[in-house]
Amino acid sequence: MDEFDFINSIKQPTYRQSSVIKGIGDDAAVIRQTTQDTVTAVDTFVEGVHFTNVTMEPFHIGYRAVAANVSDLAAMGATPAFYLVSIVIPSSWNKEELNQIYKGMHKMASIHNMDLIGGDTVSGKELTISVTVIGFADKDKARYRSHAAAGDIVFVTGTLGDSRAGLHILENPGTYKDTDYFLNRHRLPEHRVSFSEKLGSLKRVSLNDVSDGIANEANEIAEASKVSLHIEENSIPVSKQFYQFPDKLQYEWKLFGGEDFELLGTVPKHDWERVITAAEGTNTPVTKIGYVSNQTKSDVYIERDGRKKPLFKQGYTHLK
Amino acid sequence: MDEFDFINSIKQPTYRQSSVIKGIGDDAAVIRQTTQDTVTAVDTFVEGVHFTNVTMEPFHIGYRAVAANVSDLAAMGATPAFYLVSIVIPSSWNKEELNQIYKGMHKMASIHNMDLIGGDTVSGKELTISVTVIGFADKDKARYRSHAAAGDIVFVTGTLGDSRAGLHILENPGTYKDTDYFLNRHRLPEHRVSFSEKLGSLKRVSLNDVSDGIANEANEIAEASKVSLHIEENSIPVSKQFYQFPDKLQYEWKLFGGEDFELLGTVPKHDWERVITAAEGTNTPVTKIGYVSNQTKSDVYIERDGRKKPLFKQGYTHLK
Numbered sequence: 001m002d003e004f005d006f007i008n009s010i011k012q013p014t015y016r017q018s019s020v021i022k023g024i025g026d027d028a029a030v031i032r033q034t035t036q037d038t039v040t041a042v043d044t045f046v047e048g049v050h051f052t053n054v055t056m057e058p059f060h061i062g063y064r065a066v067a068a069n070v071s072d073l074a075a076m077g078a079t080p081a082f083y084l085v086s087i088v089i090p091s092s093w094n095k096e097e098l099n100q101i102y103k104g105m106h107k108m109a110s111i112h113n114m115d116l117i118g119g120d121t122v123s124g125k126e127l128t129i130s131v132t133v134i135g136f137a138d139k140d141k142a143r144y145r146s147h148a149a150a151g152d153i154v155f156v157t158g159t160l161g162d163s164r165a166g167l168h169i170l171e172n173p174g175t176y177k178d179t180d181y182f183l184n185r186h187r188l189p190e191h192r193v194s195f196s197e198k199l200g201s202l203k204r205v206s207l208n209d210v211s212d213g214i215a216n217e218a219n220e221i222a223e224a225s226k227v228s229l230h231i232e233e234n235s236i237p238v239s240k241q242f243y244q245f246p247d248k249l250q251y252e253w254k255l256f257g258g259e260d261f262e263l264l265g266t267v268p269k270h271d272w273e274r275v276i277t278a279a280e281g282t283n284t285p286v287t288k289i290g291y292v293s294n295q296t297k298s299d300v301y302i303e304r305d306g307r308k309k310p311l312f313k314q315g316y317t318h319l320k
Numbered sequence: 321m322d323e324f325d326f327i328n329s330i331k332q333p334t335y336r337q338s339s340v341i342k343g344i345g346d347d348a349a350v351i352r353q354t355t356q357d358t359v360t361a362v363d364t365f366v367e368g369v370h371f372t373n374v375t376m377e378p379f380h381i382g383y384r385a386v387a388a389n390v391s392d393l394a395a396m397g398a399t400p401a402f403y404l405v406s407i408v409i410p411s412s413w414n415k416e417e418l419n420q421i422y423k424g425m426h427k428m429a430s431i432h433n434m435d436l437i438g439g440d441t442v443s444g445k446e447l448t449i450s451v452t453v454i455g456f457a458d459k460d461k462a463r464y465r466s467h468a469a470a471g472d473i474v475f476v477t478g479t480l481g482d483s484r485a486g487l488h489i490l491e492n493p494g495t496y497k498d499t500d501y502f503l504n505r506h507r508l509p510e511h512r513v514s515f516s517e518k519l520g521s522l523k524r525v526s527l528n529d530v531s532d533g534i535a536n537e538a539n540e541i542a543e544a545s546k547v548s549l550h551i552e553e554n555s556i557p558v559s560k561q562f563y564q565f566p567d568k569l570q571y572e573w574k575l576f577g578g579e580d581f582e583l584l585g586t587v588p589k590h591d592w593e594r595v596i597t598a599a600e601g602t603n604t605p606v607t608k609i610g611y612v613s614n615q616t617k618s619d620v621y622i623e624r625d626g627r628k629k630p631l632f633k634q635g636y637t638h639l640k
Contacts, residue, residue, distance in 0.1 A: 021357060022462060025544070027395040027529055028361035028453075030462045034354045037341060040437070041348035042452055044406040046444040075347040086364040086406070086450040117360070120450070124366040130406040130440070130450040132362055133348075142342060142350045209347055224345070 006095070007121055010085075010102045016113040017081050019136075029117035031082065036136035039078035043068045047127040055170045058097045060187035061129065062104025067189045068211065069133035070112065071261040074196040075209035077143035078135040080112045085131055088124035101129070112193060138200065143265075147206035148225035152266035152292035155275060157192050157284050159239040160214060161250065164257030168249070178241040189261045195286075196263065198278035207265040213256035215300065217264045219313045222299035229266070231290040231311065233304040255302070256314045266292050326415070327441055330405075330422045336433040337401050339456075349437035351402065356456035359398035363388045367447040375490045378417045380507035381449065382424025387509045388531065389453035390432065391581040394516040395529035397463035398455040400432045405451055408444035421449070432513060458520065463585075467526035468545035472586035474610035475595060477512050479559040480534060481570065484577030488569070498561040509581045515606075516583065518598035527585040533576035535620065537584045539633045542619035549586070551610040551631065553624040575622070576634045586612050 011024045022030040031038075045051065045065045056064065066083060073080045085105065089098065109116065114133075166186030169176050176182070192209075199205050206225060208217040214236070218229045236254050243250070267275055272288070279286035290303075298310035331344045342350040351358075365371065365385045376384065386403060393400045405425065409418065429436065434453075486506030489496050496502070512529075519525050526545060528537040534556070538549045556574050563570070587595055592608070599606035610623075618630035 022464065026464050026466075027392040027527075028359045028398065028455075030396070030457065031358040031360070032459070033358065038351040038353065038358060038454075039348045040351070040404065040452075040454065042404045042406045042438055042440050042450070044408060044440045044442050044450065046408055046442055048445070049443055072347040076350070078348065084360065084362045084452060086362045086452075088364060088366055088446075088448055118362055120362050120364045122364050122366055123369055124448065125368070125446050126408075126444055126448075128408055128444065128446075128448050130362070130364065132360075132404060132406075132452040134358075134360065135348075137350065139352070144342065144346050146346075207347075 010116065012116055015115045017115050019081065020115055020117060023115060023117040033136055037139055037142060038134060039073055039076050039137050039142060040132065040134045041069055041072040042130060042132045043072065044128065044130040055167060056187055058100035059104040062101035063108045063188055065129045065131050066105045066108040067191055067261060069131045070108065070193060071191040071209040071211065073133055073135040074191050074193040075143065075207045075263060076137060077141055077196050077199065077207065078137040079197060080114050080133055080135040080193065082115050082117045082134040083109060083131055084118035085116065085129065086120045088122055088126060088128040090125055090127055091123070093127060141200060143205050143207040145206055145208050145221045146224035147204050148221050148227050148266040148292050150227055150292055150294045151269060153269055153272050153288055154229055154231060154266050154290035154292060155286055155288050156214065156237065156262055156264050157195060157286050158190065158260065158262040159237045160210065160260050160262060161242060161253035161257045162239050163189060163259040164253040165242065165245060177244050181239065189259065191261050192263045192284060194282040195278055195284040198282055199275065202267060202271050202274055205265055205267050207263055210260045210262045210264055211258055213258040213314070214264050215255045215311050216313045218300045218311065221266065226295050228293045228296045228298065229290060229300045230293060231300065231302050233302050235287060235289040237285065237287040255311070326418070330436065332436055335435045337435050339401065340435055340437060343435060343437040353456055357459055357462060358454060359393055359396050359457050359462060360452065360454045361389055361392040362450060362452045363392065364448065364450040375487060376507055378420035379424040382421035383428045383508055385449045385451050386425045386428040387511055387581060389451045390428065390513060391511040391529040391531065393453055393455040394511050394513040395463065395527045395583060396457060397461055397516050397519065397527065398457035399517060400434050400453055400455040400513065402435050402437045402454040403429060403451055404438040405436065405449065406440045408442055408446065408448040410445055410447055411443070413447060461520060463525050463527040465526055465528050465541045466544035467524050468541050468547050468586040468612050470547055470612055470614045471589060472612035473589055473592050473608050474549055474551060474586050474612060475606055475608050476534065476557065476582055476584050477515060477604050477606050478510065478580065478582040479557045480530065480580050480582060481562060481573035481577045482559055483509060483579040484573040485562065485565060497564050501559065509579065511581050512583045512604060514602040515598055515604040518602055519595065522587060522591050522594060525585055525587050527583055530580045530582045530584055531578055533578040533634070534584050535575045535631050536633045538620045538631065541584070541586065546615050548613045548616045548618065549610060549620045550613060551620065551622050553622050555607060555609040557605065557607040575631070
């Protein structure tokens with residue numbers, strides 16, 4: 001397979017976004033956007049670290065790689081529009097598998113009419129996919145993690161721990177309930193762009209996407225906003241069949257599991273009704289799980305049966 | 321070394337670009353730019369493929385990774401402003417080496433007041449650096465490879481083949497003339513942003529940066545513009561001590577060597593004087609090496625002593 005043929009094979013015949021002036025096919029892509037702010041993030045996905053041939057098929061790899069980035073934009077209150085894909089391809093991957101990866105990316109991207117406008121294709125030993133996503137947010141409406149304030153309600157979308165449960169099932173074959181549900185949550189994660197967009201009219205919302213587990217995300221919001229977050233353990237939403245797993249794993253997964261790509265946020269109490277309305281309008285489950293106080297000794301507390309303890313960061317760290 | 325500490329250590333304390341609203345420290349970066357077009361590209365650099373510990377020290381790796389992207393923007397007539405770095409780090413790389421990589425990136429970036437506004441840091445087996453660069457170009461002034469027209473002059477900046485000669489010296493230790501010059505051309509490549517910016521007043525210029533050798537770049541311009549390019553072999557500029565290498569290698573390197581990051585372009589004859597002025601104003605050597613004709617049987621011809629033959633693409637292909 002020739003590199004240039006391959007690039008031609010993944011090039012979109014037309015672009016859906018009106019702001020694209022030049023997509024793939026020159027030294028760089030050109031975008032025109034004069035009314036909104038540009039929001040951008042990059043996320044990298046490595047074979048053997050983020051996935052293996054046991055946990056994901058090629059289609060899932062592509063889908064998940066773009067979904068993680070789309071989720072970052074949702075957490076900023078931005079609408080995704082473009083993506084660039086840098087891929088390192090080992091010789092052991094064949095053309096059909098690569099096509100499946102790009103099909104997964106296109107599938108995810110097409111949900112938001114996103115256009116693939118650039119990339120780089122190189123050889124290497126380890127399949128590595130680095131996706132840069134570009135989107136737009138109304139001026140001064142980007143949702144920062146520094147926007148939480150004392151008195152806010154803490155909420156989360158969807159259910160937590162499901163992606164980690166799906167990974168567990170993949171790595172520990174056996175008989176489980178709702179297996180497909182959990183596998184899909186790991187391989188074809190949802191994202192909350194529509195819900196985040198619907199919050200557009202709210203003056204102040206802090207948002208993080210749950211990529212590293214809510215313990216980590218809650219700490220990031222607390223640190224950036226110089227407040228403390230208090231989370232009621234039993235309020236954390238989990239899926240119907242989550243209870244089939246041992247209690248210890250449930251606790252770990254819902255707090256530290258990560259990769260659920262739900263949104264953790266805070267809003268002033270008087271805006272809570274509008275969050276509910278946004279959730280209903282977009283078919284998004286949303287749950288109140290705690291509150292924000294002035295900064296205290298610890299950044300985040302977890303409460304259960306009236307007992308409170310600090311909740312520290314414990315996300316996966318890539319560097320040891 | 322903790323991943324989060326590492327990210328903090330590479331975070332800029334302040335940003336130089338006024339268009340940055342949010343840099344590192346949230347789910348994505350936010351940029352405000354309403355008067356110019358946004359230009360973006362990504363380039364990936366893999367240990368064992370693009371460099372080894374024989375050919376580059378950590379500082380060079382970082383410098384070169386950003387330089388390649390900056391060069392892509394120069395080839396679009398855009399001014400670089402931001403970059404995002406996705407890095408895959410094997411456990412064999414220590415903190416000091418990683419700091420040197422980022423020092424190299426910062427060095428290159430600081431030449432253009434570029435800000436590091438995002439990234440991703442993950443573990444893996446192979447050091448892989450993927451840089452996304454974002455810059456700005458005046459509306460409708462991006463320089464496309466599709467803008468060449470019959471009658472144009474073909475020109476190139478600087479000298480060609482030097483980077484490949486530097487690599488040869490690194491891989492074949494011995495006694496050479498101007499060794500440092502050639503090594504620097506490989507490890508600390510120049511880029512032609514200032515020159516490209518000075519061409520801003522010209523109505524039509526086609527540009528490609530010489531990342532894959534001019535044979536390849538000339539073919540890309542010819543294909544995109546539906547014209548033929550005619551290049552005079554003996555006009556191709558080479559450096560003073562390039563003649564120390566065997567004729568066969570000289571020919572290969574100046575046509576197919578790549579990674580010189582010079583600019584290959586075409587302009588209407590009546591604008592040639594203004595190209596010269598831009599070159600003089602930015603201390604950029606520029607050489608006329610041929611002309612553009614209507615499309616003929618082959619896209620690119622190389623001429624020597626009045627004899628002409630087709631010049632085909634022969635750049636490095638990453639996929640076999």
